Amino acid sequence: RKEVEQDPGPFNVPEGATVAFNCTYSNSASQSFFWYRQDCRKEPKLLMSVYSSGNEDGRFTAQLNRASQYISLLIRDSKLSDSATYLCVVNGVGNNNDMRFGAGTRLTVKP
Amino acid sequence: DTEVTQTPKHLVMGMTNKKSLKCEQHMGHRAMYWYKQKAKKPPELMFVYSYEKLSINESVPSRFSPECPNSSLLNLHLHALQPEDSALYLCASSQDRDGQYNSPLHFGNGTRLTVT
Numbered sequence: 001r002k003e004v005e006q007d008p009g010p011f012n013v014p015e016g017a018t019v020a021f022n023c024t025y026s027n028s029a030s031q032s033f034f035w036y037r038q039d040c041r042k043e044p045k046l047l048m049s050v051y052s053s054g055n056e057d058g059r060f061t062a063q064l065n066r067a068s069q070y071i072s073l074l075i076r077d078s079k080l081s082d083s084a085t086y087l088c089v090v091n092g093v094g095n096n097n098d099m100r101f102g103a104g105t106r107l108t109v110k111p
Numbered sequence: 112d113t114e115v116t117q118t119p120k121h122l123v124m125g126m127t128n129k130k131s132l133k134c135e136q137h138m139g140h141r142a143m144y145w146y147k148q149k150a151k152k153p154p155e156l157m158f159v160y161s162y163e164k165l166s167i168n169e170s171v172p173s174r175f176s177p178e179c180p181n182s183s184l185l186n187l188h189l190h191a192l193q194p195e196d197s198a199l200y201l202c203a204s205s206q207d208r209d210g211q212y213n214s215p216l217h218f219g220n221g222t223r224l225t226v227t
Binding site: 031032033034036042043044045046049051087089095096097098099100101102103104 | 142167216
């Protein structure tokens with residue numbers, strides 16, 4: 001079983017739609033959770049950290065479910081500029097620096 | 112602009128060449144990482160240095176040799192690579208404070224490597 005599993009999509013949605021991504025992780029001791037965005041031929045950029053109580057940044061909401069070992073990212077009111085690959089990152093079985101990526105989910109927002 | 116600087120941006124090398132990738136950060140971060148990313152795949156962890164010591168080596172072939180001369184610099188020495196090693200090589204850093212979690216990775220722009 002992979003340490004971090006993510007539905008690769010692709011997700012094709014119209015502008016204004018709400019879209020949700022999930023990642024499951026295998027290590028119950030994981031403590032660090034992030035969502036990154038990667039545009040074509042660019043480096044991954046931090047979108048948001050994921051905290052136990054859940055957190056929101058504008059149209060983006062991240063949640064952590066420790067019991068079921070998954071994190072989620074909700075994007076409301078999708079914009080064309082949200083088109084990108086969204087990657088979850090979780091620290092693995094090694095240590096806090098053992099940062100593992102999910103497969104990434106490709107999102108295309110269409111007019 | 113990224114605060115992690117990688118050079119060169121592009122590199123083409125033959126299978127018998129020796130080259131090095133360089134990475135620098137001045138954010139006071141104490142953990143530095145090398146990731147390899149193939150097209151349409153996620154970044155794959157290669158090495159992690161924590162406080163200038165190698166803490167993770169993901170069974171990377173010895174033709175890749177990392178070096179951390181100080182807390183701001185990270186190198187990846189390349190020798191006798193194969194065409195399948197062609198990829199985007201990403202350097203990242205994070206704060207890495209003891210007992211602290213949720214220190215995100217900050218990535219450089221990457222070096223796009225082609226092995227001929």
